[in-house]
Amino acid sequence: MDAVRVARDERLLADVVRQAAAAARASALAAELQHSREQLVAAREEECRRLRRDLHDGLGPALGAVVLRIDTARNLAATRPEESDRILRQVRGDVSAALTDLRRLVHDLRPPALDDLGLAGAVRQQAERLLAPRVAVTVEAGDVADLPAAVEVAAYRITSEALANVARHASASRVRVCLEREDGGALGVTVADDGVGIAPGAPAGVGLVSLRERAAELGGRCAVECPATGGTVVRAVLPTDGGGTR
Numbered sequence: 001m002d003a004v005r006v007a008r009d010e011r012l013l014a015d016v017v018r019q020a021a022a023a024a025r026a027s028a029l030a031a032e033l034q035h036s037r038e039q040l041v042a043a044r045e046e047e048c049r050r051l052r053r054d055l056h057d058g059l060g061p062a063l064g065a066v067v068l069r070i071d072t073a074r075n076l077a078a079t080r081p082e083e084s085d086r087i088l089r090q091v092r093g094d095v096s097a098a099l100t101d102l103r104r105l106v107h108d109l110r111p112p113a114l115d116d117l118g119l120a121g122a123v124r125q126q127a128e129r130l131l132a133p134r135v136a137v138t139v140e141a142g143d144v145a146d147l148p149a150a151v152e153v154a155a156y157r158i159t160s161e162a163l164a165n166v167a168r169h170a171s172a173s174r175v176r177v178c179l180e181r182e183d184g185g186a187l188g189v190t191v192a193d194d195g196v197g198i199a200p201g202a203p204a205g206v207g208l209v210s211l212r213e214r215a216a217e218l219g220g221r222c223a224v225e226c227p228a229t230g231g232t233v234v235r236a237v238l239p240t241d242g243g244g245t246r
């Protein structure tokens with residue numbers, strides 16, 4: 001009789017412990033999710049602040065000064081034409097510099113190669129730039145037309161960072177980049193090299209963290225693995241529906 005009761009109590013206790021553990025796990029996951037959301041929002045805020053600062057403190061005053069100097073040149077045009085011309089030539093230089101700044105800002109927002117060459121072309125160009133002729137590069141691309149702009153930019157930046165890492169750290173002889181649509185429409189991005197692999201205990205730098213962050217921002221994921229057969233594989237899945245698939 002007692003033995004039956006003890007067994008029943010033990011089962012009950014085990015049940016309670018299991019449920020408590022599940023609840024604790026769920027609440028830890030929820031806290032983690034909330035934390036990574038907050039990090040994403042903070043990162044976006046920081047990006048906007050930087051952009052605003054660059055526009056406001058850089059381009060704003062530069063263009064303001066141009067207006068003032070053109071006025072001065074106009075005032076001097078009749079009486080001191082040479083001085084007027086000198087000022088205008090200077091102003092021309094200032095406008096050129098402002099244009100360079102503007103191009104850099106625009107490039108940071110969306111690499112122009114994406115519009116000129118498409119995603120696959122832009123990735124191919126980047127791979128050639130970073131790795132040719134030392135490393136043999138293959139870029140395989142399925143149907144990657146008509147992707148949302150944010151997915152294109154993320155895929156381009158993830159492959160660029162992964163390829164830069166191959167160039168800097170891998171001592172690889174081959175690298176394969178694969179861009180393909182998965183079931184459900186998500187974009188799969190793979191960069192696989194045959195190099196030395198990531199040394200155990202190598203601290204994750206800004207690059208590897210940003211791979212994960214860029215994917216997470218779109219509701220996707222990115223993993224970096226070193227398979228037993230050697231080399232390093234960066235694999236990202238980027239949802240194309242604004243984060244519905246996971």
Ligand SMILES: Nc1ncnc2c1ncn2[C@@H]1O[C@H](COP(=O)(O)OP(=O)(O)O)[C@@H](O)[C@H]1O
Pocket residue numbers: 165166168169170193195196197198199202203204205206207208209232
């Ligand atoms: N493809 C790779 N092959 C070998 N090691 C790599 C590769 N990618 C990354 N690593 C290692 O992981 C470290 C962290 O990479 P990352 O976060 O991009 O920082 P960084 O490139 O600035 O050093 C690198 O310093 C390097 O030791």
Ligand SMILES: [Mg+2]
Pocket residue numbers: 161164165205207208
């Ligand atoms: Mg890096």
